Amino acid sequence: MKRVVIKVGSAVLTQDLQIAENRLHSIVKLLVDLKKKYEVVLVSSGAVSAGYTQLKLDKKILENKQALAAIGQPLLMKKYRLAFAEHNELCAQILLTAGNLSTPSQNEKIKNTMNVLLQNGVIPIVNENDATAIEELVVGDNDQLSAYVACNINADMLIILSDIDAYYDSDPHKNSDAKVRKVVNFIDEAELQQNASPNNEFATGGIVTKLKAASYMLTCEREMFLASGFNLEDVRSFLIDDKHLGGTLFTCKEI
Template sequence: MKRVVIKVGSAVLTQDGEIALTRMQALVNFLAHLREKYEVILVSSGAVAGGYTQLQLDRSVLANKQALAAIGQPVLMQRYAKKFQKHNLITAQVLVTAANLNKEDDISRVRNTVETLLQNGVIPIVNENDATATDELELGDNDQLSAYITNHIDAQMLIILSDIDAYYDCDPRENTTAKALKIVHEIPERELCREVTPNNLFATGGIVTKLKAAEYLLKNNKEMFLASGFDLSDVKSFMLDGRHKGGTLFTNKG
């Protein structure tokens, strides 16, 4: 059975300072369906936002952000567990930092944990351990984290569900004639050097971190699919029906 990693961003999981429970349930329903065809690992943002629902601290201060993540991790996991329970699925939290993914021993332990969970029908939910990470170790709204996880646990593809529904030939917010690119084999260096411009209060990524994730995976002969996390019709069509209607596939194939 093929293995896929699904990363969902803070912009999708939060709305008006709250966890977007309807969108979370739609995501869970999709993953439960996807699991019938693939081994599924979820990389989820949203811990800081989850903490903010309980305690409104200034997240621009690193110590506050780490405290919010510590508060929000159990909140987020409780919500996921409850929603996956409707499908009779058990979830497990796997917390990692960039440092873990730079050491072969740590990589092996993460891989073994995920393998054991999958073998026992459990949904691994991976997140960066913001409560202990530093500025130097932050991976970029889990985009890089999800790419590293995809590579190190031998998944075939990373799916990023975001407020960005595809990779365009120019910025669609500034140019109404911008066209979505359905398949991308190579990313121009200038695109990887652009300024990170997140759209959401709780997000730290943007299109640049997604392109860097895609570049990393292309170099490791993996694929990435970028699609909307607000409307799951494109990712459902691509992954469940084999029809590429919308979203962007980054691949070395073809």
């Protein structure tokens, strides 16, 4: 059975400074359906925004952001736990820092834990441990964290579900003629050096962090699929029906 890592961003999970409950439930239903065909790991943002619903702190201050993550993580996990329970599925929480991914022994422990959970039908939910990570142990954003996790646990593919529905040949916000690049085999270094431009107050990336994650996956000779997290038709078609209708596939293979 193939193994996939699904990353869901804050832009998808939040709306009007609240957790977008309907979208969260749609994501959970997608994962439950995918579990019939794949081993599934979720990398989820949203802890800081969940915390903000309870306490309005300035998240630009590191200590405040860590406090919001500490408040929000159990709230977010409760929502996931209840949503999965509606489908009689069990989930588990795994919190990581860059330090957990930096040595072979730590990598092996993560992989072993994931394997035990997956072998027993449990869906692992991964997030960066924002509440305790010090600056030098911060991964930075969950796009890159999801790529590190995917390669570390030998996943066949990383899927990023975002407010960005694909990779275009130019900025679709500025160019109405921008076209989707359905398959990408190579990412130019200049594209990776652009400034990140998140479209949501709680997001940390934009297209640049997606490209960095894709570049890392290509380096690991693995694939990444970028699609909308608002409308799940493209990811369902791609993963369940094996039809590439929308979204962008990053792959080393010539297609």
